[in-house]
Amino acid sequence: MSDAAPPSRPAAAARTRPTIRARVVRIFDHADDTRSLFLAPTAAAMPRYLPGMFISIAIALGGETRVRPYTIASSPEDGTPFEICFNRVPGGAGAAWLFARALGDEIEFTGPFGAFALERAPAAETIFIAEGTAIAPIRPMVRRALAGAHRNAITLLYGADRAAHILYRAEFEQLATEHAQFHFVPSAGGPDADAAYVRLIDEARRRWVAGDADRSRHFYLCGVGPRVLELRDLLRGAGYERRAVHYEQW
Ligand SMILES: Cc1cc2nc3c(=O)[nH]c(=O)nc-3n(C[C@H](O)[C@H](O)[C@H](O)COP(=O)(O)OP(=O)(O)OC[C@H]3O[C@@H](n4cnc5c(N)ncnc54)[C@H](O)[C@@H]3O)c2cc1C
Structure with a gap:
């Protein structure tokens, strides 16, 4: 969360943004419990976003769809595929679901969203x-x-x-x-x-x-x-x- 983006904001914003589908095109393991997925949107172009923003991923858990935010770890200038990076969380069902995604799988998300973003460097240290x-x-x-x-x-x-x-x-x-x-x-x-x-x-x-x-x-x-x-x-x-x-x- 951030000052301008209280915890409820991702869910609220997700209702008003179109859903985008993306395919897992690359998987990179940073460590035994830390992974990056590289995601390529299948149809819609990736909306414009700023460094620091996140996407809200739809995750199927126990018969329900839950939403979890994951930050875009690559730069907008990198284009697609874009990267998300995450770690295992004890008892964390969302993170476990992401770890179970394989090459070629598709995910759905809304966004990008977020007020914790940097468009250009502040004129200060x-x-x-x-x-x-x-x-x-x-x-x-x-x-x-x-x-x-x-x-x-x-x-x-x-x-x-x-x-x-x-x-x-x-x-x-x-x-x-x-x-x-x-x-x-x-x-x-x-x-x-x-x-x-x-x-x-x-x-x-x-x-x-x-x-x-x-x-x-x-x-x-x-x-x-x-x-x-x-x-x-x-x-x-x-x-x-x-x-x-x-x-x-x-
Ligand atoms: C704006 C935003 C951006 C985020 N971006 C990322 C991201 O890029 N990568 C990422 O790994 N997670 C990210 N998260 C956290 C992510 O959304 C999930 O909360 C996390 O993966 C745990 O979800 P879960 O369903 O597995 O566990 P849950 O059962 O929902 O457990 C939630 C608990 O895990 C803690 N938690 C949250 N994230 C982590 C973590 N990374 N490691 C250990 N404990 C954690 C929370 O504080 C909370 O206590 C972000 C969260 C927010 C609010």
Whole structure:
């Protein structure tokens, strides 16, 4: 969820948008529990969307159709197929359904939707912070920000419980060699994703709260559960403008 997109919004918006069918044309396993599907719409063209937006996928569960949001992890400029990236969730029926999709299977979705999006880089230093698969909206945002004319510093603070859960590492390392303004700060280790997020919060506090009195930075935060809100509140409470701290909680 984000400030402008409360939890009920995907379901409400889904009712007013046409359904799009897409075929699974490629499957890539990042780790034993983390996968990307590459999806090609079968008829309708993909509507225009911004980096960070998600699609609402119809998932058949126990005789009912449920809707789950999944972020487009590729960039609009990449065209189709587009990519979604997800991980197994303990007891998570939606994630298990996605893992059961095979090459050639078709899925249905509405969208793209979402207010946690970046059309162009803010005219200020920009910090992206994510854990695990919550890199999905951040990856196309970072690419879009680096494609812009601004030369303000851009930092990606990216954490996970283990190295295999730092996704797209080679791509971010390559971007850091190509763009002097881009700083890629991965950190892996610890018992679980929650501990990894606590480490991200501590690092953000050290660098951008205790580190100096500059409060002109913009932040884009994504992750699972209440730690995202803890980080949001830390930054806003430290004096960053409310509208400069963008976030999405899964
Ligand atoms: C705007 C938005 C975009 C999203 N984009 C993605 C995406 O790109 N990739 C993705 O994997 N998930 C994404 N999610 C989460 C996804 O929609 C599902 O909630 C997730 O796959 C679990 O669904 P489920 O039916 O398997 O489990 P449920 O039984 O519905 O379990 C939900 C529980 O799982 C937690 N949860 C949600 N996502 C994760 C996760 N990735 N890992 C561990 N726990 C999780 C929730 O906080 C909640 O407590 C997004 C959520 C939102 C709101």
